[in-house]
Amino acid sequence: xHKLFGTDGIRGKVNHHPMDPETVLRVGMAxxxxxxxxxxxxxVLIGKDTRLSGYMIESALTSGxxxxxxxxILVGPMPTPGxxxxxxxxxxxxxxxxxxxxxxxxxxxxxxxxxxxxxxxxHVEEEIEAMLRDEKAxxxxxxxxxxxxxxxxxxxxxxxxxYIKSTVPKGITLEGLKVVVDCANGAxxxxxxxxxxxxxxxxxxxxxxxxxxNINESCGSLDPGKLxxxxxxxxxxxxxxxxxxxxxxxxxxxxxxxxxxxxxxGIWSVELKNMGxxxxxxxxxxxxSNLGLEHYLERNGIRLLRTKVGDRFVxxxxxxxxxxxxxxxxxxxxxLALNTTGDGPITxxxxxxxxxxxxxxLSELKAPIPIYPQVLINVEVKKGTAVSKIPGLEDVxxxxxxxxxxxxxxxxxxxxxxxxxxxMVEGSNQKSVHAIAKNIAAYIKEKxx
Numbered sequence: 276x277h278k279l280f281g282t283d284g285i286r287g288k289v290n291h292h293p294m295d296p297e298t299v300l301r302v303g304m305a306x307x308x309x310x311x312x313x314x315x316x317x318x319v320l321i322g323k324d325t326r327l328s329g330y331m332i333e334s335a336l337t338s339g340x341x342x343x344x345x346x347x348i349l350v351g352p353m354p355t356p357g358x359x360x361x362x363x364x365x366x367x368x369x370x371x372x373x374x375x376x377x378x379x380x381x382x383x384x385x386x387x388x389x390x391x392x393x394x395x396x397x398h399v400e401e402e403i404e405a406m407l408r409d410e411k412a413x414x415x416x417x418x419x420x421x422x423x424x425x426x427x428x429x430x431x432x433x434x435x436x437x438y439i440k441s442t443v444p445k446g447i448t449l450e451g452l453k454v455v456v457d458c459a460n461g462a463x464x465x466x467x468x469x470x471x472x473x474x475x476x477x478x479x480x481x482x483x484x485x486x487x488x489n490i491n492e493s494c495g496s497l498d499p500g501k502l503x504x505x506x507x508x509x510x511x512x513x514x515x516x517x518x519x520x521x522x523x524x525x526x527x528x529x530x531x532x533x534x535x536x537x538x539x540x541g542i543w544s545v546e547l548k549n550m551g552x553x554x555x556x557x558x559x560x561x562x563x564s565n566l567g568l569e570h571y572l573e574r575n576g577i578r579l580l581r582t583k584v585g586d587r588f589v590x591x592x593x594x595x596x597x598x599x600x601x602x603x604x605x606x607x608x609x610x611l612a613l614n615t616t617g618d619g620p621i622t623x624x625x626x627x628x629x630x631x632x633x634x635x636x637l638s639e640l641k642a643p644i645p646i647y648p649q650v651l652i653n654v655e656v657k658k659g660t661a662v663s664k665i666p667g668l669e670d671v672x673x674x675x676x677x678x679x680x681x682x683x684x685x686x687x688x689x690x691x692x693x694x695x696x697x698x699m700v701e702g703s704n705q706k707s708v709h710a711i712a713k714n715i716a717a718y719i720k721e722k723x724x
Contacts, residue, residue, distance in 0.1 A: 276285070280400040282585040282691065285385030286375050289328040294383050296335040302340020302663065304413050309399055310369050317345045317423070320351035320362050322431075323373035324462040324520045327487030329384045329682045332373050336385070336702035340699070341423030342416060348464050350431035352485075354462045354521035356618035357435040364438075364614065374462070374520040377497050377651075380488045394587050394596075403674035403710060432465060439470050439620050442613050443628050449476035452631060454526070455514040456504040459495025460485040467620045479509050493516065496525045496553070503531045511632065513637050517622040520585075523606035524619035526626060526718040528637035534623035536606040537568040539626055541644040543608070544600055545575050546629055552599065552612070559592045559601030562584070566636055566684050566701055567645035584691075592681075594683070647683065648705040650712040651697060651707065656723045658694040662687055665722050667697075667714075675700070683708065687715065696723075 277283045279293050283528065287294040293302070311317050317341055320543035329352075337347045345368070350361065355372045362370030370388035378384075387395040406412040458464040464483040472478045481501060482494040493503055496516040506514040506527050514527030526534040534542075540558055544593055547553040557578045560568070569579045578598070582588040586607040594603045602608035607617035614621060630637055662668065668687065675685045683702025684700045690697055696719050700712040 279404055282587050283376070283655070284372075284384050286378070286382065286384035286386065289326075289331075289381050289383050294328070297408075298340040299335040299385070301407055301413070302403070303336040304343050305339075305403040305512045306369070306371075306387065307340040307343035308412070309346040309402045311343065312368065313359070315368065316366075318348060318367045319345055320348045320350060320358060320365065320367050320370045320428075322355075322361075322370070322462075325460060325464070325485035325487065326375070326380050326383055326492050326519075328372075328381075332383055332385070336371060336373070337425050341425060341562065342413050343413070344417040344421050344423050346423045347425040348696070349425060349427045351427075352440050352465075352547045353431060353435070354466055354517075356614050356621065357431070357462075357520055357615050359388050359392040359616045359687050360435055360438060360614055361431060362388050362390065364414070364454075365433075366390070369395075372520060376520050377459075377491055377495070377518040378524070380492070381492050388616070393590065394616075414696040425538055427689045428471065436466060436470055436473070439466075439624060440474060442621055443474075443624060443681070445600050445633075447474065447628060449474045449627060449631060451483065452513070452629065453477045453479065453511040455479045455481060455502060455511045457482045457494055457499070457502045457514065457516040458503075459496060459517055459519050460489045460493050461491065461495065461517060461519035461521060463517050463620060466482055467515060467517065467623060470620055470624060474624075479505060479511065479682060481505050495519065499525060499527060499533060500683050504557065507531050508537050511628060515627075517619045518606075520588050521619040522610065522617040525605075525606045526637060528641065532638065534626075534637055534641045536602050536604045537646065538641040538644055539606070539608055540564070540600065540602050541568050541571050541620060542626060542629060542640050543610070544572065544577055547600060548575065548577060554597055554599045557596065559589050559596070559598050560611060561589060561603050561697065562686055562688075563604050565604065565646050567647045571644045578654065584688075588701060590616065592684070602605065610676060643711050647703055648708045649701040649703045651699045652712050652716040652724075653690070653697055654716050654719045655694045656694055656696050656719070660689070660696065660723055662689050662696060665719060667722070668719065670719050671715060675715060678707070678711060687719075
């Protein structure tokens with residue numbers, strides 16, 4: 276069996292391994308065996324996004340977990356950060372989200388959270404995979420009253436909404452602000468619009484009618500064209516876009532220009548520093564975050580610490596260094612003082628709150644953060660090609676960095692999901708950046724042909 280767990284759980288095409296009901300059933304059984312305690316409630320919370328296949332996978336997971344003697348709480352459609360929050364606050368043994376995030380509807384996935392609301396440790400994932408390879412792992416099963424039960428938590432959405440509102444000071448009102456919200460026909464369609472409305476904003480909600488197959492379809496954080504149209508058409512002060520499971524957010528300013536994760540990290544980090552709440556005066560981001568953000572933070576006395584791509588690695592570094600704020604260019608923003616994972620609704624609320632508090636439009640808040648031209652080229656290579664083994668590539672990269680003369684960056688890395696080498700070049704001169712990226716990509720293609 277190939278390794279099932281990636282950096283964000285298990286993911287694949289529905290009704291194909293590993294997202295077929297037979298495998299999912301066994302995943303549930305293995306997870307229950309790995310997580311079950313001799314004493315305690317032995318309770319797992321399961322939430323999902325709005326994909327049609329969520330019903331099938333939810334049923335298979337629940338059956339597998341109950342078969343091994345653990346109990347299940349079902350909350351239905353719920354953003355990934357909502358599942359993490361509820362798992363921790365309800366003091367459960369684990370949380371599971373059924374979602375493939377920003378992928379099309381015919382993909383789905385399973386990601387786990389520990390009792391503390393963080394991604395499962397590697398050794399637990401390895402234990403689950405080992406059991407899936409062992410034909411005898413589930414030979415001994417509980418029976419009678421030792422079999423698990425499944426319950427439904429009816430007020431899960433309300434609990435999460437009230438928590439989100441509680442993360443801004445009491446008495447805060449968003450009256451006078453018009454906000455367009457695009458929930459990508461996903462898990463937050465009854466979360467973010469409600470939060471903002473209950474705090475006084477005038478909300479225009481789009482892509483909020485999920486039908487099981489329209490999740491992420493030409494909408495949401497990966498395709499904000501409709502959000503831009505709506506912001507300009509309604510004369511809104513700001514637009515909010517989530518992906519299917521709402522662990523990420525991008526914003527649209529009043530002029531129809533995008534504010535991505537780098538902008539939000541810059542805006543939020545300076546405010547936290549001014550309040551004395553930015554631990555270590557440090558922000559954690561990935562190697563993909565723009566050099567312009569790094570320069571902006573430096574000017575404000577803030578260090579940018581970079582990790583590999585993936586919010587999992589960002590969170591691990593934050594925990595290691597006791598840092599409070601981190602995230603990705605894509606809009607996964609983690610504030611560990613508020614939640615244990617990227618939280619799209621909370622991020623949106625806090626940036627909008629800052630707009631109201633400072634009396635500034637989003638376009639002015641993000642204006643001091645320069646975003647340098649960034650070019651990404653994917654080069655197809657043979658499976659298993661290691662970047663470090665491509666002859667002469669290191670020298671080509673060094674020459675390119677010298678050409679940028681300190682005003683840019685070059686990043687060459689292997690994709691973690693497909694047989695490709697990703698070439699990223701950024702700098703202050705767009706023409707130069709494009710030329711350097713094309714040159715490196717051509718070199719890789721030639722040497723790996």
